[in-house]
Amino acid sequence: MLANNNQGVIRRMARRSLASSRRRTVIMGLAVALSAFMLFSVFTVGITWFHMYHLQNIRLAGGDFDAVMYGMTEEQREKCEENPDIDRIGIAAVAGSVLSTDYDNTVNVGCIWADDVYWNDIMAPARTQVKGSYPREENEVMLTQGALETCGFEDMGLGIGDTFRALWQDGQGNQMEREFRISGIWEGYGSQNEFYVSKAFYDQCGYQLSEVASGRYFMTFHRNFWTQEEQTAFIDSMDLEKQQNIFFSVEAGYSIPIVLGLGGIALVTCLCACLLIYNILYLSVAGNVRYYGLLQTIGMTGRQIRALMGRQSVLVGGAGIAAGLLLGTGVSFFLIPSIIRFLGVRAKEAGAIEISFHPAVFLLTILLTGATVWIGSRKPVKLAVCVSPIEAAGYRPVYGGKSVRKTGKGRLLWRLALQQLTKDKRKSAVIILSLAAGFSVFLCLVTMIQSQGPRTYVSNFMDQDMEIDNETMARADNRQWKDILGGDFLERLSDTEGVSRVSPVLAAQITVPWEPDFADMWMREFYDMWMYIPYEDDLQEYKEHPENFGSFLVGITESDFDYLTDFVDAEIDREDFLAGKTCVLYRNSLELTDADVMGKTVTCGEYPVEGLAGEADAVLNEEALGNTCSFEIAGLTDESYFTGPMLGCPPVVIVSEQAVREFTDRYYVSKAAVQYKESYDEETESAVLSLMDASPDAKDFSYTSRIREAETVKSAQGNMMEVGIGVAAVLAFIGILNYINTVIGNIQSRKRELAALESIGMTDRQMRRMLVMEGLLVAAGSLLLVGTLGLGVTYVIYQSMNYMGAEFYVPLWPVAGMAVFAVFICVLVPLACGRALMRGGSIVERIRAVE
């Protein structure tokens, strides 16, 4: 057969057809452009987010690793080496700490030995500058300018090669004055208050790498994503001892929901675009069946029709994709930084957002959008090719293939409207699905954005507006403690205008003398969990000198008691607790249950030492020695608000405020919760802050405030709401375009039917009402889908990112606004189309135009 070059005529016809149906061409081009834009943005956000988030995590953690294990036995080390998932393991081991220098007596800088892998591979990305070299000699240190300042050396101009002296404490608690020589200075991210020391230094520091307190093994894996189950399986495979622990870096665990979320948006975008393109082409072919039949009658082959339609798709698709990519590239510069910030990348650690434009993103967008156009046009092309010339001449769309129908009941107009929706179920489903997809994404984004605060930060204790802490109580020497929050200050705080309630927490230092029942059980469990030496090694000292094992008796107000009961599983008798008969213990992560301790008695002794127990200048307070009291244990709590200024080996005993006052007069207000008459009242807040500033102990207060927290969350969110609405709006817009196009096609194809209805007496008002009802049914269908499927998906996504266990709620106003908008659009479009139709000539003309 001779080849017939008919490409010229096909090209010409494709161009003319596109030009003559301008509305269809524009809508389809717009759909393709929007899809390409959405996909491009989603992928660029994804890649940029991963890049920036990874960078932030490296900087926050001070190194590039996926998991860290505390302490590692030889056996576990071998297991790790055999594990094919593990890429590398670096060691950063604690080698004691520097306690003081001649210039500062509260230094507290850790000494760390890093092996080559840790220093050269894992930590390198977090460093911005290194001068000198890593320590080799025993006395050499590598440090930061910040560490030198902490040691009080800021004015001494120390540099590489200089030496200094400091008091160092080894793994056994021995302290000695040592001379250090600076071998290098580094700058960068992560913890700055550390001295990096040599292997030779570590070997004599008294720690073993297998000890949890010293050996930290940083691992990186070959795979980027680990599900929760995989993480648990890995941890289980290591057979951890009680004190050992493995933590995965946040990134590994957090990535999957983000990837799924972005993938989901990409999928919904493709689906919406596909539905729209399919619908446009299908309607256009269905409305032009006679035209395609005519083409066949005059001799066009199926292949040529296929080529004709294919060319149309390529022209519109190509132009749309190009426009979408251009728009995406342009908008990315404004859009992406705020999305990245919302997804949790902080400016402080990650620096300015650098947008990653990857060639693969362009390629993937073109491929996916192209595939969407192809999938969307396949069926309509088939329809155009399959129609025979004879069928085409008398073509009338037939729906459902039914020959009979039961006579309907109910109101006529509703019935007619419902018939429109049910006569071509597939088309109706496409419309409803398409609208629902856009609105569901809106629902999901709005819910996620609105709940960002509660989901990601712990709200303050009992929704208080401010929590003020007495910082002096963090000092080791109890002679430096001051009751800065007590008495006069507390009174003035309560009297401050706008303050409704102040709840102080009292703390008195105590001993818990050894006794064979409760105290022995508790300490045994405590040593098992937290200490690196056996309980027996310290037992004798504990029995003889309970003051070396201090803890706190914490007194709470009646209103705080109500809060505490929410965090105790056991039922607590209110009267007994307030009367000072019973107490609650802070569990401190021990593996003890209520059943283990309930009913037992804990005995507290007034702390008898002024100063640091065991120190030469410590003074024994003879009076305190005989002062003891006992409480029946009513339960255990994990709520750390009541733990007092610091944790000791014996339990923190929580009792009523009155019980503390009756027991001793040497108590302090360790913290106070402040409630305002009006939440978030800036005036009251500034009055409270002024009161603190005016105090002679102003520097010793620290506080957290709800207003500040809210500001932090707000600034982290940036203009995420606008961005979220933008994303949802694009999807909703695609859905609405789909709806508009279908309604126009639908009403045009019903032109004669509607004219016939008018001819037999349907008034304009009845016609409008019928069209409104059709719109309402579509809106109801879409909203029903949003309310069920959309809400379900939103709930799953919400919970997968709900680290703080915040309660799920849907923001009422934005969603109500969306519903009203959906109804408005669904009703308005058919009304406008119907109006345009009715203006398109008299009934007779309309009937004839179709004939």
Place this chain on the structure above:
Amino acid sequence: MDNWIVKTKNLKKYYQLGKNTVKALDGVDFAAAEREFVAIIGKSGSGKSTLLHMIGGLDEPTSGEVYVDGRRLAGMSREQLAVFRRRKVGFVFQSYNLVPDLNVYENIVLPIELDGRRIDRAFVDEILSLLALEEKREALPGTLSGGQQQRVAIARAIASKPAIILADEPTGNLDTATSHDVMGLLKVAAKQFQQTIILITHDSDIAQMADRIVHIEDGRIVKAGDTYAG
């Protein structure tokens, strides 16, 4: 004619077609009496359908008056015209114009339902029986033959008990035998329910079934015809 139910006075309908003015109706004075069966015949483009549409309130005249059952159509709003149509006029079109999603019964009672009136079921059943459509009560129009569809259209026109039935080439799409059947049924039904029929046709055989034949040419009535006895 004293007992007229339809009357037009100097009715004109002009269309502007480019630079030319097409006179579809050019001063038509026409009347039809109660229970009369009038056939209007003329060539294609003679204005016969335009006249019918003016009488049915489907189109507005350029000038002149139309009176139906004592009411003047010129002053009516679109809304009033729609109500007028469903109460006073029954249409039978060449292309049936049935609503494809409604079954036979629903199509027939549609004008009554649109008017919010109670459906006289006995009456509808009588029509169905008369037009031999009982078996097709729940059938969708798409599954019926042309003759059957036209019978449904006739049933719909009669069911709301209008004063007049306007039939625009009702047999145009039907074969000769079916055409005679349909016309026979239309005539019988109209007689039984005492309705006036104005029929447009270009088939003189069909026109012979009417009481009177009116000839129209170039938008003017050229022969008003005599009423046949009986």
